Amino acid sequence: MTQAVERVVIIGAGQAGGEAALRLRAGGFEGAVTVIGEEPLPPYQRPPLSKKYLSGEWDQDRLLLRDREAYAQEKLVLRLGAAATAIDRAAKTVRTDDGQDIAYDALILATGSRARALPVPGADLPGVFRLRTAADVDAIRAWIRPRARLAVIGAGYIGLEAAAVARGLGLEVAVIEAAPRPLSRVTSPEVSAFFLERHTAEGVTFALSAQAAFIAGDHHVESVGLKDGSEVAADLVLVGVGVLPEMGLAQAAGLKTEDGILTDADTRTSDPAIFAIGDCARRPISFYGGRLCRLESVHNAIEGAKLAAAAILKASPPALEAPWFWSDQYDLKLQIAGLFQGYDRLVLRGEPGPQGFAAFYFAGDKLIAVDAVNRPAEFLGAKQLIQRGQTVAFERLQDMSVPMKEIVAQARPLS
Amino acid sequence: MPKITYIEHNGKEHTIEAAVGQTVMEGAVKHAIPGIDADCGGACACATCHVYVDPAWADKTGKPGGMEQSMLDFANDVEPTSRLSCQIKVTAELDGLVVRMPPSQH
Ligand SMILES: Cc1cc2nc3c(=O)[nH]c(=O)nc-3n(C[C@H](O)[C@H](O)[C@H](O)COP(=O)(O)OP(=O)(O)OC[C@H]3O[C@@H](n4cnc5c(N)ncnc54)[C@H](O)[C@@H]3O)c2cc1C
Ligand code: FES
Numbered sequence: 229m230t231q232a233v234e235r236v237v238i239i240g241a242g243q244a245g246g247e248a249a250l251r252l253r254a255g256g257f258e259g260a261v262t263v264i265g266e267e268p269l270p271p272y273q274r275p276p277l278s279k280k281y282l283s284g285e286w287d288q289d290r291l292l293l294r295d296r297e298a299y300a301q302e303k304l305v306l307r308l309g310a311a312a313t314a315i316d317r318a319a320k321t322v323r324t325d326d327g328q329d330i331a332y333d334a335l336i337l338a339t340g341s342r343a344r345a346l347p348v349p350g351a352d353l354p355g356v357f358r359l360r361t362a363a364d365v366d367a368i369r370a371w372i373r374p375r376a377r378l379a380v381i382g383a384g385y386i387g388l389e390a391a392a393v394a395r396g397l398g399l400e401v402a403v404i405e406a407a408p409r410p411l412s413r414v415t416s417p418e419v420s421a422f423f424l425e426r427h428t429a430e431g432v433t434f435a436l437s438a439q440a441a442f443i444a445g446d447h448h449v450e451s452v453g454l455k456d457g458s459e460v461a462a463d464l465v466l467v468g469v470g471v472l473p474e475m476g477l478a479q480a481a482g483l484k485t486e487d488g489i490l491t492d493a494d495t496r497t498s499d500p501a502i503f504a505i506g507d508c509a510r511r512p513i514s515f516y517g518g519r520l521c522r523l524e525s526v527h528n529a530i531e532g533a534k535l536a537a538a539a540i541l542k543a544s545p546p547a548l549e550a551p552w553f554w555s556d557q558y559d560l561k562l563q564i565a566g567l568f569q570g571y572d573r574l575v576l577r578g579e580p581g582p583q584g585f586a587a588f589y590f591a592g593d594k595l596i597a598v599d600a601v602n603r604p605a606e607f608l609g610a611k612q613l614i615q616r617g618q619t620v621a622f623e624r625l626q627d628m629s630v631p632m633k634e635i636v637a638q639a640r641p642l643s
Numbered sequence: 644m645p646k647i648t649y650i651e652h653n654g655k656e657h658t659i660e661a662a663v664g665q666t667v668m669e670g671a672v673k674h675a676i677p678g679i680d681a682d683c684g685g686a687c688a689c690a691t692c693h694v695y696v697d698p699a700w701a702d703k704t705g706k707p708g709g710m711e712q713s714m715l716d717f718a719n720d721v722e723p724t725s726r727l728s729c730q731i732k733v734t735a736e737l738d739g740l741v742v743r744m745p746p747s748q749h
């Protein structure tokens with residue numbers, strides 16, 4: 229892009245799209261910004277959907293990233309309840325479902341991801357839900373009754389968070405998971421075991437290494453049938469088996485994709501006028517040797533928004549953060565920094581228990597990630613170390629008498 | 644509704660009315676007042692909602708809890724009245740509260 233950018237169009241009014249619009253203004257962009265969003269709500273946060281919004285503690289307004297009026301004040305045009313249906317890269321326009329063409333100089337794709345469907349008979353019965361949008365949660369809440377039996381298919385973060393909330397609301401909860409342990413794709417066996425134990429103590433039952441074969445019921449769901457022939461009785465079912473990047477528009481427009489819309493470190497796609505950020509995008513992460521990662525997190529949505537805004541404004545890029553994430557279950561706050569894939573050593577700081585502990589992941593002597601349970605200092609400390617490219621001796625971490633702050637202060641650069 | 648004044652690091656003041664039950668963080672973010680990032684949206688998971696409570700108000704807002712203090716230990720430019728603003732609930736007693744923003748949240 230050599231000419232000045234005067235019109236930015238953003239497809240997707242989720243956390244990444246909303247942040248990008250706000251960051252453009254905050255960075256001094258004075259041109260037109262149009263955000264096209266399929267959902268009726270202005271940009272909102274999804275993390276509370278499986279936490280305080282599901283429990284009923286938060287109302288819908290609290291989910292919103294900004295007050296509704298804030299966008300008009302910033303002269304940002306939100307076109308909500310409108311879907312983008314095509315991108316014309318030659319004409320630099322985006323078509324919307326009401327047949328309009330909106331011209332852009334720079335386009336940001338922030339289309340997020342969608343819940344993966346469960347390919348079994350009965351998955352469309354009333355009482356079978358997924359948990360991706362505020363509307364999904366509103367629908368689930370209408371079915372929640374004390375003592376109702378909830379079957380959660382998929383023991384990822386969202387499924388387990390929902391299980392914890394449901395127990396708090398007095399439901400009976402059974403979790404069905406195809407892998408031999410919960411959270412198998414996102415953490416180590418040690419941390420999985422800790423969460424399995426806690427949920428079991430809270431009264432959640434688990435069917436592990438178990439695959440759902442069908443969902444049965446006459447007019448609404450009554451049970452989930454498993455491949456081994458057994459059945460789990462259920463009044464409602466939550467399917468939480470992961471998400472798929474929403475990249476149909478990008479593919480139709482001929483952009484490079486591979487498990488996400490591929491971008492460079494500045495979030496630019498294979499078309500220099502088009503950027504992709506958030507759950508739909510896959511970019512190199514510098515702390516891991518530029519490995520291409522498609523991250524599904526608030527951190528990634530916000531960082532992508534900052535990067536795209538900086539690239540469009542030709543401003544200096546933001547300081548990068550090590551990937552981070554959190555999950556709330558019961559009174560446990562799990563905070564994760566870094567990417568644990570490919571670790572060859574796990575170092576525990578503290579014994580897994582309600583008082584909190586942290587699992588540090590190393591590849592060789594490089595600290596690559598931490599799972600910290602009720603241990604914010606270990607989380608923030610490890611995050612700083614990863615960002616600085618520093619590491620610490622395993623034994624130091626195991627010594628609980630040394631505060632994390634001190635360990636971080638004495639860290640050494642990677643050899 | 645209680646009034647809260649936020650003072651950006653550059654001295655710019657914003658006074659807004661916050662709803663009781665909201666947090667001091669939400670009062671700023673929902674009104675798009677710059678200076679508080681609040682990346683995690685109030686989950687006490689990010690430490691990017693750091694503020695300095697005006698010393699005259701420090702007794703009323705109280706001290707940080709254990710988790711909050713651990714997070715503050717890793718924040719930049721911490722002062723004696725530093726708090727994570729997502730952990731301060733807006734109450735009628737906080738009408739008139741003044742908080743200042745640190746130089747940066749990251
Ligand atoms: C229940 C739940 C709990 C979570 N908990 C956490 C957590 O604790 N911590 C954490 O870090 N992350 C969490 N996440 C993940 C985090 O919320 C996501 O990574 C983040 O929302 C991604 O932002 P995004 O803007 O890329 O996508 P989204 O927020 O999904 O927004 C994309 C938007 O684009 C719209 N869209 C798509 N295609 C089109 C089109 N063609 N035209 C118009 N609009 C379109 C969609 O309708 C959607 O509104 C959670 C997610 C869920 C669902
Ligand atoms: S908003 Fe994240 S810790 Fe306060």
